[in-house]
């Protein structure tokens with residue numbers, strides 16, 4: 001047990017200092033993927049904060065790192081109506097589909113347009129709402145109009161900031177996913193415990209977010225990549241590429257592999273590049289998402305009932321079953 005400051009005033013000051021320091025270390029590790037301290041440094045400061053909060057429970061704040069471990073047992077998930085519909089994507093399966101998409105876009109836009117290309121993360125679409133910089137609501141996509149309130153579960157996902165770098169009110173959307181290695185470890189644990197294993201990381205992420213015991217979610221090492229701004233608040237980006245950078249600046253985790261392509265040939269080259277690199281990535285992708293970069297063009301092209309006209313998802317052919325080469329024990 002570390003020495004707990006004797007006065008409430010000292011404890012209040014020390015708790016605030018520790019929260020800021022721990023949240024910074026957590027951002028570096030879980031959002032920026034650039035940790036600057038060893039785990040034991042984090043753990044020691046965490047223990048100090050936890051001791052102070054145990055001594056002075058009134059000092060616990062919603063953005064304290066101690067709140068990430070969950071521990072609530074939920075009765076169920078309330079419904080949430082998305083003010084801005086969460087659209088799905090039209091799919092393309094061939095080079096021809098992608099070139100046809102480009103032809104349609106150029107015809108509608110009346111000019112050559114640039115595209116923002118993003119890896120298509122194979123997870124679960126989520127929506128995150130912030131008021132004055134504080135995380136206030138997290139929800140699943142559901143049918144695009146009505147989803148489920150999974151705020152308590154998403155609070156345990158370390159890459160989701162509980163407080164933004166600016167006290168702004170925005171709604172953002174992205175993918176919650178389980179890294180490949182976490183999926184392998186989880187299935188190994190489940191197999192050893194005689195439980196059913198998950199078929200793929202996407203199902204494992206979905207199953208984890210449906211847990212009613214939030215401490216279970218905290219242990220599943222889920223992560224996120226954010227890619228859409230539904231309510232811009234004071235955000236100023238005028239293109240998708242800039243929006244991704246702005247999301248990162250205010251504290252969200254975004255995927256670093258994005259590329260701004262000047263024409264569809266560059267888009268196709270990007271698709272081939274990441275079809276090659278797919279197996280090396282620490283998370284599963286099932287394709288590439290191609291979006292017209294300028295928001296003015298997106299506004300011009302608009303949406304069909306279910307999907308934007310200004311985007312298409314190129315789906316990779318299903319991965320050949322990985323032939324696992326068993327290590328032959330040579331006697």
Ligand SMILES: NC(=O)c1cnc(OC2CCCC2)nc1N
Nearest residue numbers: 087118119120121175227289311
């Ligand atoms: N799974 C993904 O990685 C992904 C999915 N969707 C989108 O954008 C859609 C969202 C609504 C209109 C375009 N982008 C992505 N990167």
